[in-house]
Amino acid sequence: MPVPMIDRRKLLLGSAALALSGCKVFDSATDRDSALRRLFASHEGLTQTAQRALIGDRLAPEFTEADIRQGQRPNGSVDPSGADYRQMAETGFADYRLTVSGLVDTPLSLSLADLTAMPSRTQITRHDCVEGWSCIAKWQGVPLGTVLTLAKPKLTARYAVFHCYDAIERSLSGEVFYYESIDLLDAYHAQTILAYAMNGAPLPVANGAPLRLRVERQLGYKMAKYVHTIELVDSFAGLGFGKGSYWADRGYEWYAGI
Amino acid sequence: MPTGPLVYRQRLLTRITHWVWAVSLFFLMLTGLQIFNAFPSLHIGMESGFDYDNAILQIGARETPDGLRGVTRVLGAEFDTTGILGVSDGEVRAFPAALTIPSKISLATGRVIHFFFAWVLVITLAVWLVASAVNGHLRQLIPTWADLKALPRDIADHARLRFHHGAEYGVLQKLAYASVLFVALPLMILTGLSMSPGFNAAAPWLLDLFGGRQTARTIHFLTMLALLGFFAVHMAMILLAGPLNEMRSILTGWYRTDGDKDARSDD
Numbered sequence: 001m002p003v004p005m006i007d008r009r010k011l012l013l014g015s016a017a018l019a020l021s022g023c024k025v026f027d028s029a030t031d032r033d034s035a036l037r038r039l040f041a042s043h044e045g046l047t048q049t050a051q052r053a054l055i056g057d058r059l060a061p062e063f064t065e066a067d068i069r070q071g072q073r074p075n076g077s078v079d080p081s082g083a084d085y086r087q088m089a090e091t092g093f094a095d096y097r098l099t100v101s102g103l104v105d106t107p108l109s110l111s112l113a114d115l116t117a118m119p120s121r122t123q124i125t126r127h128d129c130v131e132g133w134s135c136i137a138k139w140q141g142v143p144l145g146t147v148l149t150l151a152k153p154k155l156t157a158r159y160a161v162f163h164c165y166d167a168i169e170r171s172l173s174g175e176v177f178y179y180e181s182i183d184l185l186d187a188y189h190a191q192t193i194l195a196y197a198m199n200g201a202p203l204p205v206a207n208g209a210p211l212r213l214r215v216e217r218q219l220g221y222k223m224a225k226y227v228h229t230i231e232l233v234d235s236f237a238g239l240g241f242g243k244g245s246y247w248a249d250r251g252y253e254w255y256a257g258i
Numbered sequence: 259m260p261t262g263p264l265v266y267r268q269r270l271l272t273r274i275t276h277w278v279w280a281v282s283l284f285f286l287m288l289t290g291l292q293i294f295n296a297f298p299s300l301h302i303g304m305e306s307g308f309d310y311d312n313a314i315l316q317i318g319a320r321e322t323p324d325g326l327r328g329v330t331r332v333l334g335a336e337f338d339t340t341g342i343l344g345v346s347d348g349e350v351r352a353f354p355a356a357l358t359i360p361s362k363i364s365l366a367t368g369r370v371i372h373f374f375f376a377w378v379l380v381i382t383l384a385v386w387l388v389a390s391a392v393n394g395h396l397r398q399l400i401p402t403w404a405d406l407k408a409l410p411r412d413i414a415d416h417a418r419l420r421f422h423h424g425a426e427y428g429v430l431q432k433l434a435y436a437s438v439l440f441v442a443l444p445l446m447i448l449t450g451l452s453m454s455p456g457f458n459a460a461a462p463w464l465l466d467l468f469g470g471r472q473t474a475r476t477i478h479f480l481t482m483l484a485l486l487g488f489f490a491v492h493m494a495m496i497l498l499a500g501p502l503n504e505m506r507s508i509l510t511g512w513y514r515t516d517g518d519k520d521a522r523s524d525d
Binding site for chain 2: 024026027029030037039040041042043044046047051054055058059060061063067069070071073126128129130131132133134135136216217218219247250251252253257258
Protein backbone atom coordinates (compact mmCIF):
# COMPACT_ATOMS: atom_id res chain seq x y z
CA MET A 1 0.00 0.00 0.00
CA PRO A 2 1.28 3.50 -0.75
CA VAL A 3 2.32 5.76 2.10
CA PRO A 4 -0.65 8.19 1.95
CA MET A 5 -2.89 5.23 2.73
CA ILE A 6 -1.30 4.85 6.19
CA ASP A 7 -1.78 8.54 6.86
CA ARG A 8 -5.42 8.23 5.96
CA ARG A 9 -5.73 5.27 8.25
CA LYS A 10 -4.13 7.22 11.09
CA LEU A 11 -6.51 10.06 10.38
CA LEU A 12 -9.49 7.70 10.51
CA LEU A 13 -8.31 6.01 13.70
CA GLY A 14 -7.68 9.42 15.22
CA SER A 15 -11.15 10.64 14.41
CA ALA A 16 -12.64 7.39 15.76
CA ALA A 17 -10.82 7.96 19.06
CA LEU A 18 -12.06 11.54 19.06
CA ALA A 19 -15.60 10.37 18.46
CA LEU A 20 -15.37 7.98 21.40
CA SER A 21 -13.86 10.38 23.90
CA GLY A 22 -16.43 12.83 22.57
CA CYS A 23 -19.18 10.88 24.35
CA LYS A 24 -19.09 13.68 26.90
CA VAL A 25 -20.78 15.72 24.16
CA PHE A 26 -23.98 13.84 24.97
CA ASP A 27 -23.75 14.34 28.73
CA SER A 28 -26.16 17.27 28.44
CA ALA A 29 -28.83 14.62 27.77
CA THR A 30 -28.66 13.77 31.48
CA ASP A 31 -30.18 17.19 32.15
CA ARG A 32 -33.87 16.38 32.13
CA ASP A 33 -34.82 19.88 30.98
CA SER A 34 -32.45 19.95 28.01
CA ALA A 35 -33.78 19.97 24.45
CA LEU A 36 -31.57 16.94 23.67
CA ARG A 37 -33.19 14.97 26.49
CA ARG A 38 -36.68 15.94 25.35
CA LEU A 39 -35.85 14.76 21.82
CA PHE A 40 -34.58 11.39 23.02
CA ALA A 41 -37.50 10.97 25.45
CA SER A 42 -39.98 11.58 22.63
CA HIS A 43 -40.16 7.82 22.03
CA GLU A 44 -41.82 7.13 25.39
CA GLY A 45 -45.38 7.83 24.22
CA LEU A 46 -44.80 5.74 21.10
CA THR A 47 -43.43 2.84 23.16
CA GLN A 48 -46.44 2.91 25.49
CA THR A 49 -48.99 3.18 22.66
CA ALA A 50 -47.34 0.41 20.63
CA GLN A 51 -47.04 -1.97 23.58
CA ARG A 52 -50.58 -1.35 24.76
CA ALA A 53 -51.91 -2.01 21.25
CA LEU A 54 -49.97 -5.29 21.12
CA ILE A 55 -50.68 -6.66 24.58
CA GLY A 56 -54.23 -5.54 25.39
CA ASP A 57 -55.12 -7.39 28.57
CA ARG A 58 -52.88 -10.40 27.88
CA LEU A 59 -51.10 -11.96 30.82
CA ALA A 60 -47.42 -11.81 31.66
CA PRO A 61 -45.77 -15.26 31.47
CA GLU A 62 -46.28 -17.37 34.58
CA PHE A 63 -43.90 -20.05 35.80
CA THR A 64 -43.99 -23.24 37.87
CA GLU A 65 -42.85 -24.06 41.42
CA ALA A 66 -39.79 -25.76 39.90
CA ASP A 67 -38.71 -22.41 38.46
CA ILE A 68 -38.39 -20.85 41.94
CA ARG A 69 -34.70 -21.51 42.56
CA GLN A 70 -33.80 -18.70 44.96
CA GLY A 71 -35.24 -16.05 47.24
CA GLN A 72 -36.59 -12.80 45.82
CA ARG A 73 -33.69 -10.35 45.71
CA PRO A 74 -34.66 -7.23 47.71
CA ASN A 75 -33.75 -3.87 46.17
CA GLY A 76 -34.32 -0.18 46.90
CA SER A 77 -35.63 0.32 50.42
CA VAL A 78 -35.30 -2.87 52.43
CA ASP A 79 -36.03 -1.72 55.98
CA PRO A 80 -38.12 1.46 56.48
CA SER A 81 -36.98 3.31 59.59
CA GLY A 82 -40.02 5.53 60.29
CA ALA A 83 -41.29 5.24 63.88
CA ASP A 84 -44.87 4.48 62.78
CA TYR A 85 -43.69 1.69 60.48
CA ARG A 86 -41.26 0.21 63.05
CA GLN A 87 -43.98 0.08 65.69
CA MET A 88 -46.37 -1.66 63.29
CA ALA A 89 -43.73 -4.17 62.22
CA GLU A 90 -43.06 -5.13 65.84
CA THR A 91 -46.70 -6.12 66.35
CA GLY A 92 -46.89 -8.13 63.13
CA PHE A 93 -48.76 -5.33 61.30
CA ALA A 94 -51.89 -5.91 63.45
CA ASP A 95 -52.54 -2.16 63.39
CA TYR A 96 -51.88 -1.76 59.66
CA ARG A 97 -54.57 -0.04 57.61
CA LEU A 98 -54.69 0.37 53.85
CA THR A 99 -56.38 3.65 52.95
CA VAL A 100 -58.13 4.05 49.60
CA SER A 101 -58.91 7.69 48.96
CA GLY A 102 -59.11 10.44 46.36
CA LEU A 103 -61.58 10.27 43.48
CA VAL A 104 -63.70 7.44 44.92
CA ASP A 105 -67.33 7.32 46.07
CA THR A 106 -66.52 5.03 49.02
CA PRO A 107 -63.19 5.76 50.72
CA LEU A 108 -61.86 2.62 52.41
CA SER A 109 -59.73 1.73 55.39
CA LEU A 110 -58.83 -1.95 55.32
CA SER A 111 -56.89 -4.05 57.83
CA LEU A 112 -54.58 -6.86 56.78
CA ALA A 113 -57.28 -9.29 58.01
CA ASP A 114 -59.83 -7.57 55.74
CA LEU A 115 -57.49 -7.97 52.78
CA THR A 116 -56.57 -11.61 53.42
CA ALA A 117 -60.28 -12.47 53.79
CA MET A 118 -60.94 -11.35 50.21
CA PRO A 119 -60.57 -13.77 47.27
CA SER A 120 -56.88 -13.91 46.38
CA ARG A 121 -54.79 -14.61 43.32
CA THR A 122 -51.51 -16.55 43.39
CA GLN A 123 -49.02 -16.21 40.55
CA ILE A 124 -45.43 -17.29 39.92
CA THR A 125 -43.88 -14.50 37.91
CA ARG A 126 -40.55 -13.03 36.90
CA HIS A 127 -39.51 -9.76 38.49
CA ASP A 128 -37.37 -7.64 36.14
CA CYS A 129 -35.32 -4.87 37.66
CA VAL A 130 -34.53 -1.83 35.50
CA GLU A 131 -30.87 -2.62 36.24
CA GLY A 132 -31.16 -5.78 34.16
CA TRP A 133 -31.55 -8.69 36.55
CA SER A 134 -34.53 -11.04 36.92
CA CYS A 135 -35.86 -13.17 39.75
CA ILE A 136 -38.77 -15.64 39.80
CA ALA A 137 -41.05 -15.79 42.86
CA LYS A 138 -44.58 -16.74 43.91
CA TRP A 139 -46.88 -13.91 44.91
CA GLN A 140 -50.26 -14.06 46.62
CA GLY A 141 -52.56 -11.12 47.11
CA VAL A 142 -55.85 -9.35 46.46
CA PRO A 143 -56.48 -8.23 42.90
CA LEU A 144 -56.26 -4.44 42.96
CA GLY A 145 -59.40 -4.39 40.80
CA THR A 146 -61.37 -6.02 43.64
CA VAL A 147 -60.34 -3.29 46.08
CA LEU A 148 -61.01 -0.53 43.56
CA THR A 149 -64.46 -1.92 42.77
CA LEU A 150 -65.29 -1.72 46.50
CA ALA A 151 -64.12 1.90 46.57
CA LYS A 152 -66.12 2.83 43.43
CA PRO A 153 -63.78 5.15 41.51
CA LYS A 154 -65.39 8.29 40.14
CA LEU A 155 -65.56 8.64 36.35
CA THR A 156 -62.85 11.31 36.49
CA ALA A 157 -60.30 8.95 38.11
CA ARG A 158 -57.45 8.06 35.71
CA TYR A 159 -54.57 6.85 37.85
CA ALA A 160 -54.00 4.94 41.08
CA VAL A 161 -51.19 6.53 43.10
CA PHE A 162 -49.41 4.43 45.73
CA HIS A 163 -48.04 6.19 48.79
CA CYS A 164 -45.47 4.24 50.77
CA TYR A 165 -43.87 4.06 54.21
CA ASP A 166 -40.28 4.03 53.00
CA ALA A 167 -38.28 7.24 52.88
CA ILE A 168 -36.26 6.69 49.71
CA GLU A 169 -34.39 9.96 50.03
CA ARG A 170 -33.39 12.23 52.89
CA SER A 171 -32.34 15.77 52.15
CA LEU A 172 -32.22 19.15 53.83
CA SER A 173 -35.76 19.78 52.63
CA GLY A 174 -36.92 16.65 54.43
CA GLU A 175 -37.75 13.05 53.62
CA VAL A 176 -39.11 11.87 50.29
CA PHE A 177 -41.39 8.88 50.67
CA TYR A 178 -41.65 6.47 47.75
CA TYR A 179 -44.57 7.09 45.43
CA GLU A 180 -45.59 5.32 42.25
CA SER A 181 -48.63 5.22 40.00
CA ILE A 182 -50.29 3.16 37.29
CA ASP A 183 -53.25 3.93 35.08
CA LEU A 184 -56.58 2.17 35.50
CA LEU A 185 -55.86 -0.14 32.55
CA ASP A 186 -53.03 -1.74 34.51
CA ALA A 187 -54.87 -1.32 37.83
CA TYR A 188 -57.69 -3.60 36.66
CA HIS A 189 -55.39 -6.12 34.91
CA ALA A 190 -55.94 -9.66 36.21
CA GLN A 191 -52.34 -10.03 37.45
CA THR A 192 -52.18 -6.66 39.21
CA ILE A 193 -52.41 -7.62 42.86
CA LEU A 194 -51.72 -6.18 46.30
CA ALA A 195 -49.43 -8.94 47.53
CA TYR A 196 -49.24 -9.91 51.21
CA ALA A 197 -47.45 -13.26 50.74
CA MET A 198 -44.34 -14.33 48.86
CA ASN A 199 -43.08 -17.85 48.19
CA GLY A 200 -45.73 -19.27 50.56
CA ALA A 201 -44.89 -17.07 53.58
CA PRO A 202 -46.03 -13.65 54.79
CA LEU A 203 -44.32 -10.90 52.80
CA PRO A 204 -40.91 -10.20 54.43
CA VAL A 205 -40.03 -6.64 55.44
CA ALA A 206 -37.19 -6.55 52.88
CA ASN A 207 -39.72 -7.25 50.11
CA GLY A 208 -42.32 -4.67 51.16
CA ALA A 209 -44.32 -5.96 54.16
CA PRO A 210 -47.13 -5.89 54.83
CA LEU A 211 -48.42 -4.99 51.36
CA ARG A 212 -46.78 -4.36 47.99
CA LEU A 213 -47.99 -3.91 44.47
CA ARG A 214 -47.35 -6.40 41.65
CA VAL A 215 -47.66 -5.03 38.08
CA GLU A 216 -46.30 -7.98 36.17
CA ARG A 217 -45.99 -6.38 32.73
CA GLN A 218 -43.74 -3.58 33.92
CA LEU A 219 -40.33 -3.21 35.58
CA GLY A 220 -39.65 -3.64 39.28
CA TYR A 221 -39.66 0.02 40.26
CA LYS A 222 -43.37 0.25 39.40
CA MET A 223 -44.17 -2.34 42.09
CA ALA A 224 -44.31 -0.09 45.13
CA LYS A 225 -43.48 -1.70 48.46
CA TYR A 226 -44.76 -0.75 51.96
CA VAL A 227 -47.98 0.70 50.49
CA HIS A 228 -50.21 2.51 53.02
CA THR A 229 -52.48 4.59 50.77
CA ILE A 230 -53.94 4.21 47.30
CA GLU A 231 -55.12 7.55 46.01
CA LEU A 232 -57.16 7.83 42.83
CA VAL A 233 -56.35 10.97 40.87
CA ASP A 234 -57.01 12.55 37.49
CA SER A 235 -53.52 14.05 37.08
CA PHE A 236 -50.04 14.03 38.64
CA ALA A 237 -50.01 17.77 39.38
CA GLY A 238 -49.11 18.18 43.03
CA LEU A 239 -47.34 14.80 43.21
CA GLY A 240 -43.54 15.07 43.32
CA PHE A 241 -42.29 16.85 40.20
CA GLY A 242 -45.42 15.96 38.25
CA LYS A 243 -44.29 12.81 36.38
CA GLY A 244 -46.29 10.44 38.59
CA SER A 245 -43.56 8.42 40.26
CA TYR A 246 -40.39 8.79 42.31
CA TRP A 247 -38.26 7.32 39.51
CA ALA A 248 -40.18 8.99 36.66
CA ASP A 249 -39.43 12.30 38.40
CA ARG A 250 -35.76 11.28 38.18
CA GLY A 251 -35.64 10.54 34.45
CA TYR A 252 -36.94 6.97 34.19
CA GLU A 253 -39.96 6.09 32.06
CA TRP A 254 -43.34 6.34 33.79
CA TYR A 255 -44.58 3.52 31.55
CA ALA A 256 -41.97 0.87 32.32
CA GLY A 257 -43.03 -1.94 29.99
CA ILE A 258 -39.63 -1.90 28.30
CA MET B 259 -6.71 0.97 -8.23
CA PRO B 260 -9.71 0.43 -10.52
CA THR B 261 -9.59 2.30 -13.81
CA GLY B 262 -12.89 1.26 -15.36
CA PRO B 263 -16.10 3.27 -15.73
CA LEU B 264 -18.08 4.80 -12.87
CA VAL B 265 -21.28 2.93 -12.13
CA TYR B 266 -24.24 4.00 -10.00
CA ARG B 267 -24.11 1.28 -7.33
CA GLN B 268 -26.11 2.49 -4.27
CA ARG B 269 -29.37 4.31 -4.68
CA LEU B 270 -30.33 7.19 -2.40
CA LEU B 271 -32.46 5.18 0.03
CA THR B 272 -29.66 2.64 0.51
CA ARG B 273 -27.18 5.44 1.24
CA ILE B 274 -29.48 7.26 3.64
CA THR B 275 -30.43 4.15 5.59
CA HIS B 276 -26.76 3.09 5.71
CA TRP B 277 -25.83 6.30 7.51
CA VAL B 278 -28.90 6.32 9.75
CA TRP B 279 -27.97 2.79 10.84
CA ALA B 280 -24.33 3.76 11.36
CA VAL B 281 -25.33 6.63 13.67
CA SER B 282 -28.00 4.53 15.41
CA LEU B 283 -25.66 1.61 16.05
CA PHE B 284 -23.01 3.97 17.45
CA PHE B 285 -25.51 5.30 20.01
CA LEU B 286 -27.11 1.90 20.64
CA MET B 287 -23.77 0.32 21.43
CA LEU B 288 -22.48 3.03 23.76
CA THR B 289 -25.80 3.50 25.58
CA GLY B 290 -26.06 -0.29 25.70
CA LEU B 291 -22.77 -0.42 27.58
CA GLN B 292 -24.14 2.24 29.96
CA ILE B 293 -27.18 0.00 30.59
CA PHE B 294 -24.98 -3.09 30.96
CA ASN B 295 -22.94 -1.24 33.61
CA ALA B 296 -26.02 -1.13 35.89
CA PHE B 297 -25.79 -4.92 36.21
CA PRO B 298 -22.46 -6.00 34.74
CA SER B 299 -22.96 -9.73 34.39
CA LEU B 300 -24.45 -12.07 31.81
CA HIS B 301 -26.48 -15.14 32.70
CA ILE B 302 -28.00 -18.20 31.06
CA GLY B 303 -31.65 -18.95 31.85
CA MET B 304 -34.87 -17.21 32.81
CA GLU B 305 -33.43 -15.35 35.81
CA SER B 306 -30.11 -14.11 37.16
CA GLY B 307 -28.68 -16.48 39.75
CA PHE B 308 -27.91 -14.81 43.07
CA ASP B 309 -28.16 -17.91 45.26
CA TYR B 310 -26.72 -20.10 42.50
CA ASP B 311 -24.31 -19.46 39.64
CA ASN B 312 -25.58 -19.22 36.07
CA ALA B 313 -23.27 -16.39 35.00
CA ILE B 314 -20.95 -16.67 32.00
CA LEU B 315 -19.47 -13.18 32.37
CA GLN B 316 -19.06 -10.96 35.39
CA ILE B 317 -17.21 -7.67 35.61
CA GLY B 318 -16.45 -6.38 39.08
CA ALA B 319 -13.94 -4.73 41.36
CA ARG B 320 -11.95 -6.03 44.29
CA GLU B 321 -10.08 -4.31 47.12
CA THR B 322 -6.52 -5.67 47.21
CA PRO B 323 -3.30 -4.64 49.05
CA ASP B 324 -2.31 -2.94 45.74
CA GLY B 325 -5.55 -0.93 45.74
CA LEU B 326 -8.77 -1.35 43.79
CA ARG B 327 -8.47 -3.90 40.97
CA GLY B 328 -10.89 -4.55 38.12
CA VAL B 329 -11.75 -8.23 37.79
CA THR B 330 -13.43 -9.87 34.79
CA ARG B 331 -14.62 -13.46 35.08
CA VAL B 332 -15.39 -15.26 31.82
CA LEU B 333 -16.71 -18.84 32.01
CA GLY B 334 -15.00 -19.31 35.36
CA ALA B 335 -11.61 -17.91 34.32
CA GLU B 336 -10.58 -14.69 36.05
CA PHE B 337 -8.64 -11.83 34.50
CA ASP B 338 -7.24 -8.64 35.99
CA THR B 339 -8.67 -5.92 33.74
CA THR B 340 -7.85 -2.86 35.86
CA GLY B 341 -7.87 0.34 33.81
CA ILE B 342 -10.34 -0.97 31.24
CA LEU B 343 -12.98 -3.23 32.77
CA GLY B 344 -14.17 -3.11 36.38
CA VAL B 345 -12.03 -0.20 37.50
CA SER B 346 -11.06 2.75 35.29
CA ASP B 347 -9.76 6.18 36.29
CA GLY B 348 -9.96 5.02 39.89
CA GLU B 349 -13.72 4.57 39.57
CA VAL B 350 -15.62 1.30 39.95
CA ARG B 351 -17.52 0.79 36.69
CA ALA B 352 -17.68 -2.16 34.29
CA PHE B 353 -17.06 -0.34 30.98
CA PRO B 354 -15.00 2.86 31.15
CA ALA B 355 -16.41 6.38 30.72
CA ALA B 356 -14.95 6.68 27.19
CA LEU B 357 -17.13 3.76 26.04
CA THR B 358 -20.48 4.82 27.48
CA ILE B 359 -23.07 7.44 26.62
CA PRO B 360 -23.43 9.47 28.72
CA SER B 361 -19.86 9.26 30.01
CA LYS B 362 -21.01 9.55 33.63
CA ILE B 363 -23.15 6.89 35.25
CA SER B 364 -26.82 7.45 34.34
CA LEU B 365 -28.93 4.40 33.63
CA ALA B 366 -32.04 6.55 33.01
CA THR B 367 -30.29 8.62 30.32
CA GLY B 368 -28.72 5.56 28.74
CA ARG B 369 -32.14 3.91 28.47
CA VAL B 370 -33.87 6.96 27.01
CA ILE B 371 -31.24 7.33 24.25
CA HIS B 372 -31.06 3.55 23.65
CA PHE B 373 -34.80 3.18 23.06
CA PHE B 374 -34.91 6.32 20.91
CA PHE B 375 -32.35 4.86 18.50
CA ALA B 376 -33.92 1.41 18.76
CA TRP B 377 -37.06 2.96 17.27
CA VAL B 378 -35.00 4.77 14.60
CA LEU B 379 -33.31 1.47 13.68
CA VAL B 380 -36.52 -0.55 13.58
CA ILE B 381 -38.41 2.02 11.51
CA THR B 382 -35.60 2.61 8.96
CA LEU B 383 -34.96 -1.13 8.71
CA ALA B 384 -38.64 -1.74 7.98
CA VAL B 385 -38.78 1.04 5.36
CA TRP B 386 -35.57 -0.22 3.74
CA LEU B 387 -36.77 -3.84 3.74
CA VAL B 388 -40.06 -3.02 2.03
CA ALA B 389 -38.46 -0.62 -0.47
CA SER B 390 -35.62 -3.02 -1.25
CA ALA B 391 -38.01 -5.88 -1.83
CA VAL B 392 -39.85 -3.67 -4.31
CA ASN B 393 -36.87 -2.06 -6.08
CA GLY B 394 -34.82 -5.25 -6.37
CA HIS B 395 -31.98 -4.24 -4.01
CA LEU B 396 -32.64 -7.31 -1.86
CA ARG B 397 -31.66 -9.54 -4.79
CA GLN B 398 -28.30 -7.75 -4.95
CA LEU B 399 -27.58 -8.93 -1.39
CA ILE B 400 -28.61 -12.55 -1.66
CA PRO B 401 -25.83 -14.79 -3.05
CA THR B 402 -26.72 -16.66 -6.21
CA TRP B 403 -25.65 -20.20 -7.05
CA ALA B 404 -22.88 -18.78 -9.27
CA ASP B 405 -21.76 -16.61 -6.34
CA LEU B 406 -21.46 -19.61 -4.05
CA LYS B 407 -19.40 -21.47 -6.62
CA ALA B 408 -17.07 -18.45 -6.74
CA LEU B 409 -16.78 -18.39 -2.92
CA PRO B 410 -13.45 -20.27 -2.62
CA ARG B 411 -11.85 -17.96 -5.18
CA ASP B 412 -13.27 -14.86 -3.49
CA ILE B 413 -11.87 -16.04 -0.14
CA ALA B 414 -8.48 -16.69 -1.70
CA ASP B 415 -8.50 -13.27 -3.39
CA HIS B 416 -9.40 -11.51 -0.14
CA ALA B 417 -6.64 -13.40 1.67
CA ARG B 418 -4.17 -12.05 -0.89
CA LEU B 419 -5.73 -8.57 -0.53
CA ARG B 420 -6.72 -8.64 -4.20
CA PHE B 421 -10.04 -6.86 -4.36
CA HIS B 422 -12.48 -6.79 -7.25
CA HIS B 423 -14.38 -3.61 -7.94
CA GLY B 424 -17.51 -4.72 -9.74
CA ALA B 425 -20.87 -3.11 -10.30
CA GLU B 426 -22.27 -5.93 -8.16
CA TYR B 427 -21.19 -6.95 -4.68
CA GLY B 428 -18.80 -9.91 -4.40
CA VAL B 429 -19.99 -13.05 -2.65
CA LEU B 430 -18.19 -12.40 0.65
CA GLN B 431 -19.60 -8.89 0.62
CA LYS B 432 -23.10 -10.23 0.00
CA LEU B 433 -22.74 -12.76 2.81
CA ALA B 434 -21.40 -10.13 5.22
CA TYR B 435 -24.12 -7.57 4.49
CA ALA B 436 -26.89 -10.17 4.39
CA SER B 437 -25.85 -11.63 7.75
CA VAL B 438 -25.91 -8.18 9.34
CA LEU B 439 -29.24 -7.15 7.81
CA PHE B 440 -31.10 -10.46 7.93
CA VAL B 441 -29.53 -12.15 10.96
CA ALA B 442 -27.69 -9.84 13.38
CA LEU B 443 -30.02 -6.83 13.36
CA PRO B 444 -33.25 -8.88 13.58
CA LEU B 445 -31.61 -10.91 16.38
CA MET B 446 -30.73 -7.67 18.19
CA ILE B 447 -34.29 -6.40 17.87
CA LEU B 448 -35.92 -9.68 18.94
CA THR B 449 -33.60 -10.32 21.91
CA GLY B 450 -34.09 -6.67 22.91
CA LEU B 451 -37.87 -7.09 22.81
CA SER B 452 -37.54 -10.32 24.79
CA MET B 453 -36.15 -8.29 27.67
CA SER B 454 -39.29 -6.14 27.80
CA PRO B 455 -41.78 -7.39 30.43
CA GLY B 456 -44.57 -5.71 28.46
CA PHE B 457 -43.63 -7.33 25.15
CA ASN B 458 -43.31 -10.71 26.91
CA ALA B 459 -47.10 -10.64 27.34
CA ALA B 460 -47.51 -10.13 23.58
CA ALA B 461 -45.03 -12.81 22.47
CA PRO B 462 -44.15 -15.23 25.29
CA TRP B 463 -42.91 -17.68 22.63
CA LEU B 464 -39.91 -15.43 22.03
CA LEU B 465 -38.73 -16.20 25.57
CA ASP B 466 -38.97 -19.92 24.85
CA LEU B 467 -37.15 -19.43 21.55
CA PHE B 468 -34.19 -17.72 23.20
CA GLY B 469 -34.22 -19.78 26.40
CA GLY B 470 -35.39 -17.15 28.88
CA ARG B 471 -34.98 -13.43 29.49
CA GLN B 472 -31.44 -13.59 30.83
CA THR B 473 -30.25 -15.78 27.94
CA ALA B 474 -31.86 -13.26 25.57
CA ARG B 475 -29.88 -10.51 27.33
CA THR B 476 -26.69 -12.54 26.88
CA ILE B 477 -27.42 -13.13 23.16
CA HIS B 478 -28.13 -9.38 22.80
CA PHE B 479 -24.64 -8.65 24.19
CA LEU B 480 -22.86 -11.31 22.11
CA THR B 481 -24.59 -10.12 18.93
CA MET B 482 -23.33 -6.62 19.76
CA LEU B 483 -19.79 -8.08 19.81
CA ALA B 484 -20.45 -9.74 16.45
CA LEU B 485 -21.62 -6.41 15.00
CA LEU B 486 -18.51 -4.77 16.41
CA GLY B 487 -16.47 -7.44 14.65
CA PHE B 488 -18.32 -6.70 11.40
CA PHE B 489 -17.57 -2.99 11.88
CA ALA B 490 -13.83 -3.68 12.30
CA VAL B 491 -13.70 -5.82 9.15
CA HIS B 492 -15.90 -3.34 7.26
CA MET B 493 -13.47 -0.50 8.09
CA ALA B 494 -10.43 -2.63 7.20
CA MET B 495 -11.95 -3.58 3.83
CA ILE B 496 -12.74 0.06 3.01
CA LEU B 497 -9.17 1.09 3.80
CA LEU B 498 -7.67 -1.80 1.84
CA ALA B 499 -9.98 -1.67 -1.18
CA GLY B 500 -9.53 2.08 -1.73
CA PRO B 501 -11.21 4.34 0.81
CA LEU B 502 -11.93 7.26 -1.56
CA ASN B 503 -13.76 5.10 -4.09
CA GLU B 504 -15.65 3.26 -1.33
CA MET B 505 -16.62 6.50 0.42
CA ARG B 506 -17.73 8.12 -2.84
CA SER B 507 -19.89 5.11 -3.45
CA ILE B 508 -21.71 5.21 -0.09
CA LEU B 509 -22.02 9.03 -0.20
CA THR B 510 -22.92 9.68 -3.84
CA GLY B 511 -23.77 6.21 -5.12
CA TRP B 512 -21.06 6.33 -7.83
CA TYR B 513 -18.39 3.63 -7.76
CA ARG B 514 -15.39 3.20 -10.04
CA THR B 515 -15.20 -0.34 -11.33
CA ASP B 516 -12.28 -2.37 -12.61
CA GLY B 517 -11.38 -1.95 -16.27
CA ASP B 518 -12.56 -4.59 -18.74
CA LYS B 519 -9.38 -6.60 -18.64
CA ASP B 520 -9.53 -7.24 -14.89
CA ALA B 521 -13.31 -7.39 -14.51
CA ARG B 522 -14.69 -10.56 -13.00
CA SER B 523 -16.36 -12.98 -15.32
CA ASP B 524 -19.32 -13.41 -13.03
CA ASP B 525 -19.95 -9.71 -12.44
